[in-house]
Amino acid sequence: MPREAPYLEVADSLRARILRGEWEVGFRLPSRAQLAEEYGVGRNVTQRAMDRLIIEGLLEGRAGSGTYVRKPRERMRMVRSRHRERRGGSPFRADMKERGQAGTWDAHSQARFPAPDSIAERLAINPGDPCVTTRYEFLADGRPVQLSESWEPMAITDGTPIVLPEMGPLAGTGVVDRMHSIGVEVETAVEVPRPARATQAQANLLGISVGDLVLEIERTYYDCDGRPVETADIVVPDVRWEVAYEFGVDRA
Incomplete structure (x- = not known):
């Protein structure tokens, strides 16, 4: 070796x-x-x-x-689980409430944004097809703890009340509930975690140093027919979170 x-x-x-x-x-x-x-x-x-x-x-x-x-930093545990999507409302807000913290976020959406090649491949659409992209900064008690950039094909949501995730009657709820409101049933979520180092932009938003460890999670939601309906890149600072995955075990 x-x-x-x-x-x-x-x-x-x-x-x-x-x-x-x-x-x-x-x-x-x-x-x-x-x-x-x-x-x-x-x-x-x-x-x-x-x-x-x-x-x-x-x-x-x-x-x-x-x-x-250095004094050890306090890290919270983020549990990624199928139960997380069954609560209704915002999974992030529910996660923070369990820890006695107020979960809020800032979001900025842009409609009719052409899908880049990598996003188009993840969403099984053509490069350049119009999407709604939303950038999130998640906060716990006003402190930045997580970033996310989400993409949804406008072929699915255009002309519906949920076309902009943070506007309309279901603003502030999760993807699963929003899609359900227009008859799209999300059945599966696939997540691909990858370790990375914080870029300058990520460090500025999260209040960490450039090069600090982060976990980048590529998440994609699929409906009952296996069609991708949303994909997101989630950035979790290692200094604040440890990520655990919970899954059921089928009995023989």
Whole structure:
């Protein structure tokens, strides 16, 4: 098996020392030069290792002072489950209510937006077909916690009261309820989670640092005939959420 890059090996060792309590919260780590000598590597290697642990949230750099062990961040658990879509109303608002927090969001929709190639493929439509795209910033007690960009084919919703997700009689409800109101029964949701690093735009909206870990979830809803009716890219900051998937087990 090939060896890990030297900075990853150093990062693994530093992480282990922090997690087993050798260095407590608030402890100032030895300098890059001292760690480089201890591990027999160059200073650039120890810098990359420390940068990685800063991104992971285990360390924090203080200008002109050094690098310190960081207080563990509180993370909420987001459960992705088929039961989540059976509550009625907004699944996000219900999730936040269970935690005693107020779930709100800001949204901006644009109608008749031509579907890019990647979105058209996910929605089984032609590139350039008109869609409604909506960008969401989700907040818990006013604090940004999640982003989403949703796409719906106008061939399904055009001329109906739900063409704009955040306007009309069902504003603020989930995709399942909205589609049901126009006779489209959502039967399946498929999610593809992928780890990523926060872009500048995502970091600005979420109040995190560029390069912080995020989980990008590509979600697509399908109706009873297997037709995609909505697809979205959800961005979850790792520093605030851990994502768990719940699914039933069929008995023999």
